Amino acid sequence: MERWQGKVAMVTGASSGIGAACAKALVCAGFVVVGLARRQERIAQLQQELPTRFRSNLHACKCDITKEESVNDAFKWTQQKLGAGVDVLVNNAGIIATTELSARQNTNEIRNTIDTNLLGTVFCTREAFNSMRERDVEGHIVIINSVAGLQVPNLGPNLPSLNIYPATKFALRAMNEIYRQEFQRYKTRVRITTISPGIVDTDILPTSIRNVVKDMLPSLTSEDVADAVLWAISTPPNVQVHNITIKPMGEKF
Structure with missing residues (x-):
């Protein structure tokens, strides 16, 4: 990790769960x-x-990634505040919409999921x-994906539908x-990696559903995913880590 010392990393959704764990690990x-x-x-x-010695290296920036202007402002703020690019x-x-995909009056939930999971990623990337x-620098872009982007899990009748979530993944x-392909077309030194974890114990689900899932299925911690992020970006510059799939021991999907 020596080549990354003092470099700027940006984490979206950093207020809780996987994002918070990634922010702490990167700092x-x-x-x-x-x-x-x-x-x-x-x-x-x-x-x-x-730890006290690291606190000044974490900066909070208010941003709604579903809004293109908000994302642009966040990158401008980073450049002005830190004097450096990402x-x-x-x-x-x-996010996950937990109504059924075929249900009526679920349009807002579907749009919010698509805007957050897809358009937010597009704007930031x-x-x-x-x-x-x-700047012609070495860079790395990581997308936190899901095993639901590899296979749609059948959670059974006792758990909610995953709605449009797997499609976004x-x-x-x-x-x-x-x-x-695009990054190579321009002969850049920028790499791209997706990390696809199984069920992670975070607050992405409503508490009532989350408790049911925890009782029925094994889960990863947010720190497990953050460890995978650190490993991916620590690989040599000539290595393209395309996708990492991590599952909790005992997962049946």
Whole structure:
């Protein structure tokens, strides 16, 4: 990780769960981290969980990644605040609509899921890549995906439908390959990796559903996913880690 010391990493959805774990892990690995979230105050709380010597290297930036202008402003803020562009981007922000896909009056949930999981990733990746390309630097973009992007899990009648969520994750897998091809087309030193975890114990699900899932199925921790992010970006510059799939022991999918 020596080549990344003092470099800037940006993490979306950094206020909780996987995003918070990634932000903490990257700061402790020597990065200056910008955490994007609508709940900016949660990142300020996260700072207090860090060892004192690292706290000044975590910065909170309020951002709604579903809004293109908000994303653009976050990248401008990072450049102005830190005097540097983003070298590592972790696209983590994501949500799940838990109504049935075939149900009536679920349009807002579907749109919000697509806007967050797909368009948010597009907006952030576009800004990060072009900054890396213009500066001609080594860069790494990570997309937190899901095993639901590899196979649609059948959760059975006792758990809710995953709605449009798996479709967005399948799309992220396709986007990963498109980005890889585009980054090579311009002969950049930017790499792209997706990380596809199984069930992770986070608050992406409503508490009532989350408790049922925890009782029925094994799960990973957010720190497990953050470890995979660190491993991917620590590989040599000539190595393209295309996708990492991690599952909890005992998972039946």
